[in-house]
Amino acid sequence: MPTYVVTHHTNRLQPAQKTNIVQAITQIHSQEGRAPQYLVQVIFNPIPPGDWFINARPVPADQIWIRGDIRPGRTEEQKNRLCERMTAECAAAVGIEGSFVWVYIVDADKTSEFGKVLPKPGEEAKWLEEIDGSVRERYGF
Template identity: 35%
Template sequence: MPVYGVTTTRGIVSDEQKADLAAEITRIHSSVTGAPSSFVHVVFTELPEANVFTDSAPSRPLLIHGTTRAGRPDAEKVRLAKSISTASSEITGVPESRVLVIITDTPARFAVEGGRVLPEPGDEDDWLDEQSN
């Protein structure tokens, strides 16, 4: 379920960096939350420089918005955000001062994937077992 949207201006992140960043976001999310990596989605959006502003001036940030299932401790979400921020800067070369990571929650019962309501955090194994039957 987690969906990580990565928004930046065109030309900031190469295709290879996108693949590396998607893999690292997936690894971090699974490591921190214990959720299966198959749950993680990473989507990249590149905009023209004229469409991205910070402090009312054109900018070249790396904006990452992760939507995750509610119910995880705040410390876990902080760890997710910090780890993703650091990794994103290291992989892309964008200074961490230009990286913004936001983690928001949505109740699992409000998300449907593969035609099924998602499980609460910690109930993934049962949910996956039901899917294979």
């Protein structure tokens, strides 16, 4: 459901830092976005130096961009808290200044996962019951 892509320079993030980012994003989305943690997906997207620019300049080595595609239905206040907390907690997880972490929260109006169209926020339990047991087992829920 919520899918967060963390873009960073190749080899910038160590395994422990990635783990800390995954844990922060998962917990923050569950708390602020009101979705079960087992639905939060985090993908790391390393970009080689020289392939990422802002204002026609190579971005600094510490730059991290997090794009979160989430279902509609969250208030502006919830989305602001998602952005603020992810900026602060992911910066702390890596040991960088918050100005290097950019967070975009994007409403994804219609999506499907596990072979089924996603439900509205709060209706996940019924939706999950309708997913085949072998599919649930594959992903650990």
